[in-house]
Amino acid sequence: MANWCNNKVTFTGNQEVLEKVSNVFQEMIEKETKGNIGQLPDFIESKSGYFFEIYQNETDEYSFHYETRWSPNIESLWIIANHYNVGFVLDYEESGCMVFGKTICENQILQDYFLNQCDFQDCIYNVDSDCYEFEGENYDYKEEIMRILLDRKINSNSQKIA
Structure with a gap:
């Protein structure tokens, strides 16, 4: 399936x-x-x-x-x-x-x-707090971090083109 x-x-x-x-x-x-x-x-x-x-x-x-x-x-x-x-x-x-x-x-x-596997290496799930940790911040959902990472990738590529 x-x-x-x-x-x-x-x-x-x-x-x-x-x-x-x-x-x-x-x-x-x-x-x-x-x-x-x-x-x-x-x-x-x-x-x-x-x-x-x-x-x-x-x-x-x-x-x-x-x-x-x-x-x-x-x-x-x-x-x-x-x-x-x-x-x-x-x-x-x-x-x-x-x-x-x-x-x-x-x-x-x-x-x-x-995003690829390398993009997620700094995203850690903390079992004790039941949240994701990324760059010193806590997030309830992994998707929030994924959006941040994708926006950075897009902005980074846009700056290279300009």
């Missing part, structure tokens, strides 16, 4: 084209509610990268939450972005396998930022 990766994608671009992307996701949501588990847009000819448990963000009509098996489906999103000439920001995590990252697609340039 696969571990499930949680994903949130937000598409960016021209309003008219974003409506088309939204319609594709609405179609996949409808097909899934009818019992067809795992969805891909009709124009993707792949055997992987399926979207599961898709739902639309309540506050942003061009954001969708969904699950994938094991890891994010960046390639499927890349195909959608190129098909409609849009960008996207994907946040993903599968904490059981320590998969945590953000992918940004702008102007057909794809950048994937993710």
Whole structure:
């Protein structure tokens, strides 16, 4: 049985084209509610990268939450972005396998930022206090530390590019 990766994608671009992307996701949501588990847009000819448990963000009509098996489906999103000439920001995590990252697609340039084992070496779980310790601070959830580390990685890379 696969571990499930949680994903949130937000598409960016021209309003008219974003409506088309939204319609594709609405179609996949409808097909899934009818019992067809795992969805891909009709124009993707792949055997992987399926979207599961898709739902639309309540506050942003061009954001969708969904699950994938094991890891994010960046390639499927890349195909959608190129098909409609849009960008996207994907946040993903599968904490059981320590998969945590953000992918940004702008102007057909794809950048994937993710944490690896080395990033977690300074994060320690303290059994006595039932919290995580990182850089002298205590955190109730490991995800808080993961967000800090990912933001640092993104900012560090942005400074190198500038």
